[in-house]
Amino acid sequence: MDTLDGTEWDVLIVGTGLPQSLLALALSRSGKKILHIDENGYYGGTEAAFSLQEAEEWEKHIDEDVSAAAFSNISITKSESAVSETTPSLSFSRAYSLALSPQLIYARSTLLQYLVSSKVYRQLEFLAVGSWWVYSAESDNMDNGEPSISSESGPRHGRLLKVPNGREDVFQDQVLDFKAKRALMRFLRFITEYEEQMEMWEDHRTKAFPTFLSEQFKIPITLHAPLLALTLSPSVSSQTTTEYALPRIARHLRSIGLFGAGFGSVIPKWGGMSEITQVACRASAVGGGVYVLGKRLSCIDGPTSADNSEEETSGFRLRLNDGEAISAQHVVGELSRPPISSATCCKSITIVSSPLPPLFPPIAEDAPPPACAVVVFPSGSLPLDADEQAAELPPIYIFIHNSDAGECAAGQSVLYASTTLTGEKGFQLLKKAVRALLLSVDVTPAPNVLWTLQYEQHPRPLISLLALDPDERPLDLLTDLAFDDSVLDHVKGIWQQIMGDSAGDFLVFEDREANQGDDDE
Amino acid sequence: MADSGATAQPKPSSSVKLVLLGEAAVGKSSLVMRFVNNDFQENKEPTIGAAFLTQKCNLPTRTIKFEIWDTAGQERFASLAPMYYRNAQAALVVYDITKPSSLIKAQHWVAELQRQASPGIVIALVGNKYDLASPSSGDSAEDADAAPAAEGENPEEEEGADARRVPTKTAKAYADEESLLFFETSAKTGMNVAEVFTAIANAIPETSLKGPRGVGGQTNLGRQEDNRVNLVGGRTEGPKEGCAC
Numbered sequence: 001m002d003t004l005d006g007t008e009w010d011v012l013i014v015g016t017g018l019p020q021s022l023l024a025l026a027l028s029r030s031g032k033k034i035l036h037i038d039e040n041g042y043y044g045g046t047e048a049a050f051s052l053q054e055a056e057e058w059e060k061h062i063d064e065d066v067s068a069a070a071f072s073n074i075s076i077t078k079s080e081s082a083v084s085e086t087t088p089s090l091s092f093s094r095a096y097s098l099a100l101s102p103q104l105i106y107a108r109s110t111l112l113q114y115l116v117s118s119k120v121y122r123q124l125e126f127l128a129v130g131s132w133w134v135y136s137a138e139s140d141n142m143d144n145g146e147p148s149i150s151s152e153s154g155p156r157h158g159r160l161l162k163v164p165n166g167r168e169d170v171f172q173d174q175v176l177d178f179k180a181k182r183a184l185m186r187f188l189r190f191i192t193e194y195e196e197q198m199e200m201w202e203d204h205r206t207k208a209f210p211t212f213l214s215e216q217f218k219i220p221i222t223l224h225a226p227l228l229a230l231t232l233s234p235s236v237s238s239q240t241t242t243e244y245a246l247p248r249i250a251r252h253l254r255s256i257g258l259f260g261a262g263f264g265s266v267i268p269k270w271g272g273m274s275e276i277t278q279v280a281c282r283a284s285a286v287g288g289g290v291y292v293l294g295k296r297l298s299c300i301d302g303p304t305s306a307d308n309s310e311e312e313t314s315g316f317r318l319r320l321n322d323g324e325a326i327s328a329q330h331v332v333g334e335l336s337r338p339p340i341s342s343a344t345c346c347k348s349i350t351i352v353s354s355p356l357p358p359l360f361p362p363i364a365e366d367a368p369p370p371a372c373a374v375v376v377f378p379s380g381s382l383p384l385d386a387d388e389q390a391a392e393l394p395p396i397y398i399f400i401h402n403s404d405a406g407e408c409a410a411g412q413s414v415l416y417a418s419t420t421l422t423g424e425k426g427f428q429l430l431k432k433a434v435r436a437l438l439l440s441v442d443v444t445p446a447p448n449v450l451w452t453l454q455y456e457q458h459p460r461p462l463i464s465l466l467a468l469d470p471d472e473r474p475l476d477l478l479t480d481l482a483f484d485d486s487v488l489d490h491v492k493g494i495w496q497q498i499m500g501d502s503a504g505d506f507l508v509f510e511d512r513e514a515n516q517g518d519d520d521e
Numbered sequence: 522m523a524d525s526g527a528t529a530q531p532k533p534s535s536s537v538k539l540v541l542l543g544e545a546a547v548g549k550s551s552l553v554m555r556f557v558n559n560d561f562q563e564n565k566e567p568t569i570g571a572a573f574l575t576q577k578c579n580l581p582t583r584t585i586k587f588e589i590w591d592t593a594g595q596e597r598f599a600s601l602a603p604m605y606y607r608n609a610q611a612a613l614v615v616y617d618i619t620k621p622s623s624l625i626k627a628q629h630w631v632a633e634l635q636r637q638a639s640p641g642i643v644i645a646l647v648g649n650k651y652d653l654a655s656p657s658s659g660d661s662a663e664d665a666d667a668a669p670a671a672e673g674e675n676p677e678e679e680e681g682a683d684a685r686r687v688p689t690k691t692a693k694a695y696a697d698e699e700s701l702l703f704f705e706t707s708a709k710t711g712m713n714v715a716e717v718f719t720a721i722a723n724a725i726p727e728t729s730l731k732g733p734r735g736v737g738g739q740t741n742l743g744r745q746e747d748n749r750v751n752l753v754g755g756r757t758e759g760p761k762e763g764c765a766c
């Protein structure tokens with residue numbers, strides 16, 4: 001195989017996670033000589049998607065893996081049953097494409113606009129996120145006549161309440177009383193232009209959001225959970241501030257209807273964000289970018305021009321893991337040995353033997369069928385054990401992807417669960433939540449857990465711009481559950497610095513093909 | 522054949538992601554160029570990275586839109602191909618009938634695809650540069666300028682002639698063993714090029730055509746493409762700026 005030794009590049013990009021891949025895409029028509037490497041043998045970095053076999057290899061080799069810094073305590077559990085022919089079982093390894101960092105993409109996200117303007121959306125498929133549900137520990141709600149689902153047989157379990165999907169839903173809701181409805185409608189009207197009504201929330205800015213709901217809008221406690229759910233806040237409710245919650249609820253509500261009736265966010269098919277990273281890298285390769293997997297930046301030897309003046313560095317002398325010395329004008333990417341950081345969340349991926357249809361009611365008449373449902377366990381809704389203060393525990397979020405998402409075999413579904421409680425307790429909490437979810441969905445035969453992967457995730461400085469601005473603060477891509485547009489601002493900033501005056505429009509490209517004349521709306 | 526200006530009828534249409542793999546200079550890009558533009562270049566420059574093209578193929582009952590990823594045979598670091606065959610429904614693995622080493626390389630690609638790609642992937646093994654095997658003057662004069670659609674004709678007659686180094690029998694036997702489609706083509710004369718793509722289009726199971734790119738084994742019960750969320754056009758608002766339609 002060829003060596004990279006002695007090669008010179010305009011830009012070295014380290015890591016094929018989402019931000020780096022988007023940068024590679026942005027530079028794909030720049031004429032710059034780009035070397036894009038990844039220490040792993042696969043694409044996607046922390047956004048990777050795995051088949052069963054790949055996941056098992058990942059579990060085994062994570063210690064040798066440098067991305068160990070981003071993940072820890074990985075373990076896989078296979079269900080021991082599945083021997084008889086009638087019991088459902090796992091399909092073959094490649095029927096699965098399990099995403100390590102699944103995210104929702106809101107319809108208003110600039111990511112979607114850039115995928116369109118750069119034309120790479122043609123190679124992607126997006127599916128609708130349907131219903132949002134909030135778990136309630138009470139199997140029977142006190143003041144409504146709604147029959148609870150099958151509480152006769154089996155263990156006592158909670159139930160899932162659907163989050164009203166905008167104002168029409170609230171109007172039609174049979175459960176809410178008139179006063180609650182009015183309060184909620186007032187809040188929903190306010191949130192459409194909360195930016196202009198600073199006086200309403202100024203005083204509550206850094207205070208708990210539930211307090212704001214109670215004091216400012218008299219919204220009954222029972223309605224706090226669904227509103228908090230829409231924030232996707234990682235914190236317990238008392239630590240979720242008003243200034244954090246409002247823009248996120250607004251983002252949710254303002255996105256509904258943009259791409260079709262009744263839904264506001266989408267997921268990429270075939271393994272979540274990993275699909276976007278690969279489409280971006282492919283576009284960069286078509287533009288001449290050179291890709292090398294299993295390659296790491298091991299150290300920076302110094303500036304290329306060994307002359308005295310400090311200001312005008314013309315690049316860097318670098319060394320890769322196999323000892324190859326290369327040089328590059330700009331270096332962007334993950335630090336190869338990031339500082340050890342403690343985990344910020346526990347995640348689990350569970351393959352379930354049922355498509356769980358009750359979680360996927362049709363969204364609206366002319367909307368596409370949903371491929372993802374969201375179930376939120378509000379903070380405090382699941383006690384860990386008797387002597388534990390349930391109220392202290394953070395919420396748990398579970399994204400359920402059905403097989404339309406292309407991540408599991410037909411007739412199954414994948415549950416992506418996460419919580420910011422870390423360590424063994426976090427894993428316990430996730431297990432409890434998955435069990436509670438499956439119990440509260442009324443399907444026959446009862447769904448089985450076929451396979452589970454659990455891991456802790458650590459925050460990681462994802463992009464640092466070594467060559468241009470040593471002061472640049474590395475971006476901490478939070479383990480956010482919805483794509484955060486600030487990632488793109490960051491990538492754009494780096495792109496601008498690399499491109500200088502010849503920057504032009506960010507991520508705006510013509511179709512590459514000459515023979516585009518035929519159709520394609 | 523493919524994109525003849527036949528009036529657009531509401532025939533069902535599906536996208537098929539196809540990837541070309543094979544040693545450098547066997548004629549991958551030339552095959553694509555013949556298929557897409559019906560053109561040939563004597564001295565085509567090597568592909569860098571990869572190239573993306575599309576072309577339609579009209580079948581009697583449906584239209585297949587090929588999304589073609591043409592990879593670089595001289596890719597130095599063997600890191601790109603996995604991105605291209607990921608979720609591909611079809612692969613065209615090309616060798617050069619005048620170069621036995623290229624068949625070995627092709628067999629490596631087939632093995633890698635069988636190991637790593639979607640299980641339902643349709644693989645065609647293609648021996649290119651057939652024109653170099655046929656004697657410009659000789660017994661089988663009908664072949665001299667390779668009449669299109671070499672149906673029922675037996676290329677083995679040419680064996681031993683001139684530049685051919687890979688007997689048809691050898692490659693065919695291998696293809697049968699691995700259940701691959703098999704063709705000998707010439708990008709130069711156009712022989713069998715359209716046939717390869719048509720055969721692939723016909724070999725893609727209908728189930729995986731509904732939603733494009735079936736992750737193998739999935740039965741996409743009556744799913745239509747409108748499963749997808751359409752990011753452009755149609756909607757009342759549409760994303761504000763950036764939406765270049």
Ligand SMILES: Nc1nc2c(ncn2[C@@H]2O[C@H](COP(=O)(O)OP(=O)(O)OP(=O)(O)O)[C@@H](O)[C@H]2O)c(=O)[nH]1
Pocket residue numbers: 543544545546547548549550551552562563564565566567568569592593594595649650651652653706707708709710
């Ligand atoms: N005689 C003959 N020459 C061909 C044929 N197909 C391709 N060639 C020639 O073979 C050379 C290589 O063709 P390409 O199409 O660039 O090969 P490739 O497989 O795309 O090569 P890479 O991009 O480097 O992987 C060119 O000079 C072509 O003109 C053919 O059918 N017959």
Ligand SMILES: [Mg+2]
Pocket residue numbers: 549550551566567568591592593594
């Ligand atoms: Mg080529």
